[in-house]
Amino acid sequence: MAEAGEVRESGVRESGRAAEEVAPRPEVGAEPGGAQGGEPGLGRGREPGLGTRGRLLVLLACVLVLACVAGVAVWRAGARAHEKDQAQAGGPAVRAGTVSLAADGGRRIVFRSMAWGPHRDELTTVPAGAPDGPRTASGVKCLRFYAAGGTGICLQAVRGPVNDTYRAVVLDSGLRVTRTIGLAGIPTRARVSPSGRMVAWTVFVGGDSYAGTNFSTRTSILDTRTGTLVPTLEDYTVTRDGSRVRAADVNFWGVTFADDQHFYATLATGGHTYLIHGDTATRTAVTVHTNVECPSLSPDGTRVAYKKRVPGASSDAPWRLYVLDLATGREHATAEHRDIDDQAVWSDDHTLVYAMPGDYGSDLYTVPADGTGAPRLLTRSALAPAWLG
Amino acid sequence: MYVSESRGSTPAVTAPAARGLFPGRSAVSATVLALGAVSLITDISSEMVTAVLPLYLVTGLGLSPLGFGLLDGVYNGFSALVRLVGGHLADRGGRHKPVAALGYGLSALCKPLLLAVHTLPLIGAVLALDRTGKGLRTAPRDALISLSSPPETRGRAFGVHRAMDTTGALLGPLAAFLILRQAAEGYDAVFTVSFCVAALGVVVLLLFVPSRSPELTGPAPATAAERPSLRAAVGLLGRRELRGLSLCAVVLGLATVSDSFVYLMLQRRLGVSDRWFALLPLGTAAAFLLLAVPLGRWADRVGRWRVFVGGHFALLAAYGLLLSHVHNGALPYAVLALHGSFYAATDGVLMAAAAGSVPAALRSSGLALVQTGQAAARFVCSIAFGAAWTAWGDRSALSGAAVALALSVVLSLRLRRDARDAGSPRDAGSGEDADG
Numbered sequence: 015m016a017e018a019g020e021v022r023e024s025g026v027r028e029s030g031r032a033a034e035e036v037a038p039r040p041e042v043g044a045e046p047g048g049a050q051g052g053e054p055g056l057g058r059g060r061e062p063g064l065g066t067r068g069r070l071l072v073l074l075a076c077v078l079v080l081a082c083v084a085g086v087a088v089w090r091a092g093a094r095a096h097e098k099d100q101a102q103a104g105g106p107a108v109r110a111g112t113v114s115l116a117a118d119g120g121r122r123i124v125f126r127s128m129a130w131g132p133h134r135d136e137l138t139t140v141p142a143g144a145p146d147g148p149r150t151a152s153g154v155k156c157l158r159f160y161a162a163g164g165t166g167i168c169l170q171a172v173r174g175p176v177n178d179t180y181r182a183v184v185l186d187s188g189l190r191v192t193r194t195i196g197l198a199g200i201p202t203r204a205r206v207s208p209s210g211r212m213v214a215w216t217v218f219v220g221g222d223s224y225a226g227t228n229f230s231t232r233t234s235i236l237d238t239r240t241g242t243l244v245p246t247l248e249d250y251t252v253t254r255d256g257s258r259v260r261a262a263d264v265n266f267w268g269v270t271f272a273d274d275q276h277f278y279a280t281l282a283t284g285g286h287t288y289l290i291h292g293d294t295a296t297r298t299a300v301t302v303h304t305n306v307e308c309p310s311l312s313p314d315g316t317r318v319a320y321k322k323r324v325p326g327a328s329s330d331a332p333w334r335l336y337v338l339d340l341a342t343g344r345e346h347a348t349a350e351h352r353d354i355d356d357q358a359v360w361s362d363d364h365t366l367v368y369a370m371p372g373d374y375g376s377d378l379y380t381v382p383a384d385g386t387g388a389p390r391l392l393t394r395s396a397l398a399p400a401w402l403g
Numbered sequence: 404m405y406v407s408e409s410r411g412s413t414p415a416v417t418a419p420a421a422r423g424l425f426p427g428r429s430a431v432s433a434t435v436l437a438l439g440a441v442s443l444i445t446d447i448s449s450e451m452v453t454a455v456l457p458l459y460l461v462t463g464l465g466l467s468p469l470g471f472g473l474l475d476g477v478y479n480g481f482s483a484l485v486r487l488v489g490g491h492l493a494d495r496g497g498r499h500k501p502v503a504a505l506g507y508g509l510s511a512l513c514k515p516l517l518l519a520v521h522t523l524p525l526i527g528a529v530l531a532l533d534r535t536g537k538g539l540r541t542a543p544r545d546a547l548i549s550l551s552s553p554p555e556t557r558g559r560a561f562g563v564h565r566a567m568d569t570t571g572a573l574l575g576p577l578a579a580f581l582i583l584r585q586a587a588e589g590y591d592a593v594f595t596v597s598f599c600v601a602a603l604g605v606v607v608l609l610l611f612v613p614s615r616s617p618e619l620t621g622p623a624p625a626t627a628a629e630r631p632s633l634r635a636a637v638g639l640l641g642r643r644e645l646r647g648l649s650l651c652a653v654v655l656g657l658a659t660v661s662d663s664f665v666y667l668m669l670q671r672r673l674g675v676s677d678r679w680f681a682l683l684p685l686g687t688a689a690a691f692l693l694l695a696v697p698l699g700r701w702a703d704r705v706g707r708w709r710v711f712v713g714g715h716f717a718l719l720a721a722y723g724l725l726l727s728h729v730h731n732g733a734l735p736y737a738v739l740a741l742h743g744s745f746y747a748a749t750d751g752v753l754m755a756a757a758a759g760s761v762p763a764a765l766r767s768s769g770l771a772l773v774q775t776g777q778a779a780a781r782f783v784c785s786i787a788f789g790a791a792w793t794a795w796g797d798r799s800a801l802s803g804a805a806v807a808l809a810l811s812v813v814l815s816l817r818l819r820r821d822a823r824d825a826g827s828p829r830d831a832g833s834g835e836d837a838d839g
Binding site for chain 1: 461462466577581582587591596599611680793794800
């Protein structure tokens with residue numbers, strides 16, 4: 015009983031009632047392999063030659079070594095990050111200046127410059143005729159960007175106390191902020207309707223501890239005239255072959271506008287992707303083609319350039335750049351045979367522009383839309399271009 | 404202070420030693436605290452990676468990680484298998500510590516591997532390997548916790564362990580983001596630090612967790628059924644108590660909607676804004692952290708079984724709130740608090756209850772069996788819930804889940820009458836007695 019009393023004191027002393035309920039029982043002492051087992055003080059018995067003090071010393075030594083490795087890794091990464099603020103040798107020249115998104119004012123390209131230096135990640139502009147020439151930087155940083163009809167959409171990171179959050183910023187032609195919307199995840203696609211009224215974007219959501227490796231996308235559409243925001247296309251009524259699509263696993267991404275009411279986008283469900291044709295007035299969409307990701311409608315509205323998962327491609331590089339003729343439903347490959355992971359843009363009715371991974375951020379390439387020719391480098395260290403003027 | 408690992412020795416020795424770390428407050432054995440520390444450290448490491456992974460894939464590597472979750476289903480099955488294997492291996496010769504160390508070590512080695520691979524399939528493979536390590540170590544670790552705690556305080560021991568574990572999970576993302584603050588786009592630094600932290604976890608395990616469980620150092624098990632053979636592990640299901648408990652865990656698991664669906668419902672039904680979406684799991688974790696110890700202790704007092712089933716009432720209440728038409732700013736907090744208390748009342752408590760129905764020599768296999776049954780049931784529920792959502796919409800799917808959960812609770816209470824008091828302290832004790 016004296017032994018059991020000890021247990022009570024150490025174990026459940028904070029509650030007198032509990033102590034009574036966990037009545038002293040013989041089995042506590044008679045636990046299999048108790049002291050009778052002949053190994054009192056496991057800590058001593060197990061690691062011969064290493065007392066508590068010895069083990070603490072070993073621990074201390076390990077902590078010191080590991081802390082050094084960790085410290086060096088962080089220091090090196092920090093130094094490397096700092097290096098990116100210095101202009102790279104042979105990189106494009108970038109100067110601060112004025113960038114306009116106005117519909118007039120000469121044919122030009124506005125894009126996110128990824129060139130190392132003080133203007134890294136800022137919106138920059140170059141004349142359409144000299145894509146590789148000196149860049150004029152705006153001071154506005156964006157991860158993703160698009161502009162049309164005097165309206166710009168800039169998806170940017172916001173430095174928080176601990177981690178970065180993201181927001182969508184609607185810009186007028188003078189790059190002034192007209193609306194700011196918090197984002198649920200990492201920006202990936204952005205588009206503006208030709209008139210500049212409708213704006214859409216897609217973010218990746220996921221990666222929290224419970225969702226594991228399950229990522230999903232969220233695509234939102236904003237009417238800048240009325241201020242109406244559809245936070246997710248999942249609120250749309252989507253039909254496929256006449257029946258409503260209502261799966262929990264639906265994901266939408268890559269909106270491309272035909273006009274202020276109609277758009278195309280990608281819908282994924284059940285392991286397949288579909289090109290959908292949507293209507294912002296009725297909030298409905300229908301599937302029109304399969305195996306289409308990140309569609310991009312040609313300026314004349316007749317064709318869609320997109321990423322197609324091709325059979326036989328390796329699973330880490332599954333996509334090729336294709337063009338679909340909407341009237342005939344016929345599709346053809348472009349002359350770009352490398353894997354592509356971008357929502358292409360049309361610089362005119364015959365030419366596609368898209369980003370490829372490069373040495374300093376990504377590089378912009380161009381290829382004819384009709385399947386002829388060969389891909390050509392447009393400019394280095396650039397992403398998310400929009401042709402204006 | 405490590406002397407207290409000898410909880411199986413005479414209580415007179417145990418008592419002062421067990422109070423070594425928190426004098427007068429805690430009677431949790433040093434082994435449990437050591438295992439808790441290992442889990443805390445390891446969770447910091449793994450959550451560091453989890454927190455930056457999407458960012459790394461999208462902005463670091465420029466990949467589109469969609470369809471990434473497709474392998475999850477396949478992998479869940481494999482993970483269950485690994486868990487059973489880990490449980491069985493640990494029981495053979497009482498090798499809990501080596502098998503756990505193998506699991507922790509494997510996960511640690513995956514971190515530098517992440518630096519070497521740059522494509523989605525390979526990254527997926529590394530993550531799968533990481534989870535293999537997790538599967539291997541879970542059952543031996545839980546067995547060690549139960550073997551180094553007196554039966555009547557097991558609920559508390561598991562509570563302390565789970566609270567420490569969850570603390571690590573909350574600290575991990577913080578550590579990762581602080582590194583990215585120091586070094587923009589320094590994902591390699593995050594992975595390297597994550598490896599160092601994981602390695603430290605393995606070191607703590609090797610140094611401070613006893614390699615032989617006290618309960619296994621006694622006389623050899625009397626009957627063949629308690630020798631840790633594969634046949635004995637399978638034969639565990641012939642034990643009425645354990646079978647009853649496993650059945651209940653499965654039945655209740657079949658009505659437990661996966662966390663991601665709960666968060667999705669929170670957002671869709673209660674209008675949680677996008678920018679808070681990523682923080683929802685933190686709410687659950689915070690409630691889990693705060694309640695794990697109190698509910699574990701409560702389970703020791705009133706019966707683990709009661710608290711385990713009671714936890715499902717919390718989940719049922721969470722479903723109810725999600726289905727309600729009330730729109731109140733406090734509702735999301737209430738749902739997360741209920742969700743967290745569901746975990747606090749069930750996760751460690753189930754292990755504490757199961758430990759009482761499994762002989763010490765087969766502890767690891769037995770716990771693996773219960774865990775696997777529960778995990779498999781929850782996986783089936785996820786698939787069914789997804790299908791119901793597709794067919795009838797989210798609200799009807801959740802209503803169905805709520806009804807199923809209520810029925811499961813009723814069924815469990817009936818099953819319990821068959822395997823009476825399986826998890827109560829008294830019976831846990833007598834279960835131990837039978838083993839000796």
